[in-house]
Amino acid sequence: MVRLRSWLPDPVCLLCLTAALLAFVVQSGELGSADTMHRLQTAHSFWTSQPAVFPDEYPEFGVHGRGGRLYDWYGIGQPLLMLPSDVTGTYLEKLPIFGDYNGDPAVRNIFVSYATNILISVLTALVCFRLLGLLGFDLRQSVVGVLVLLFCTTHLHYTQNMMENNYIMLLTLTGFAYQYEWLRTGSRRALLIGSAVLGCSSFSLIACTSSTASEPGLTLTFTTSRWSTGCKTQRFRRNILGKRLSTLVSWGR
Secondary structure (H helix, E strand, C coil), X not given: CHHHHHHCCCHHHHHHHHHHHHHHHCCCCCCCCHHHHHHHHHHHHHHCCCCCCCHHHCCCCCEECHHHCEECCCCCHHHHXXXXXXXXXXXXXXXXXXXXXXXXXXXXXXXXXXXXXXXXXXHHHHHHHHHHHHCCCCHHHHHHHHHHHHHHCHHHHHHHCCCCHHHHHHHHHHHHHHHHHHHHHCCHHHHHHHHHHHHHHHHHCCCCCCCXXXXXXXXXXXXXXXXXXXXXXXXXXXXXXXXXXXXXXXXXX
């Protein structure tokens, strides 16, 4: 009880609680779109014998790949994100307590929707709070900035309708937070973590053909190679960060 009281005045704890409650309240239990349903089926195919795309869905959906198997044409990021909750939700669905439930949405979909969206919402609040602090905003301004992001932007819409937009934004904000830490401190650890996270963002969009979507991966290669040659100037760091920020703005339009 004493420990709980010590946590409650902590603004970070309150932000996490707010983000979790917001994601919980706006959920309907449905995945929100046919695209997300297909991505969940792809995640399900990773660990079961079910196909990523059912034969009767082709040619309206899916492409043939290795061995003539059908695959979806989305990026691999969101299926990997939903994989742990898909495994857990599948086993929860088989419990005797849900034996008589045959409604829509299914138990597996409900669990995946709640678990994934709450996790992304909380992590986004933490990363945004950290980035605003690095940018020089005080505690009150950082808290307000996080709340505005959660309640007053399309982040709220994509929390209720689970697309991959919030997931990509989380990776991008995390990458830029560490890249900005590198800009300020010269920390190689921050550079590597930021580049790796932005590279994961690019990997998540691996099925996309947009050149903009591949830029985080180019950032990983370019910045690490330039660093290894001894280029440590503030001007170089500012140029790299500025280009990545302009890329983020143009991609988000």
